[in-house]
Amino acid sequence: PREINKYQRYVTFSHLPGKATLRVFNLAGQLVRTIEKNSPSQFITWDLLNENSFPVASGLYIVHVDMPDLGKTKVLKLAIIQEQQILDHY
Numbered sequence: 001p002r003e004i005n006k007y008q009r010y011v012t013f014s015h016l017p018g019k020a021t022l023r024v025f026n027l028a029g030q031l032v033r034t035i036e037k038n039s040p041s042q043f044i045t046w047d048l049l050n051e052n053s054f055p056v057a058s059g060l061y062i063v064h065v066d067m068p069d070l071g072k073t074k075v076l077k078l079a080i081i082q083e084q085q086i087l088d089h090y
Contacts, residue, residue: 009055010045011078013065021066022046024056024078032056048080058082 013022022035024046033051037044048056063076 009048009082011048011080012043012045013063013076014043016042016044016065017067017069019067019069020044021068023064023066025062025064026056027060027062032061048082055082056080 016037018038018040020037022037022044023031024033024035026032031051033046033049033056035044035046050056058081059079061078061080063078065074065076067073
């Protein structure tokens with residue numbers, strides 16, 4: 001059995017082509033994280049960290065998925081609910 005670590009949080013996106021770019025935005029329209037995928041696997045995970053490696057806040061996020069090889073884009077809505085966290089640096 002796989003050991004569960006309650007501090008290891010992530011979201012897995014599936015059914016993706018080999019090449020894709022995921023851009024995560026908050027509801028204010030600010031770019032939170034860009035994730036590049038270039039592998040044959042259909043999965044990619046987001047560790048729920050922003051571009052500065054800080055945990056994202058609980059809230060609603062918009063994920064823009066660009067799939068250039070298919071010539072398609074998709075927009076996803078994502079709700080994140082984080083446990084209360086106390087950061088030792090910010």
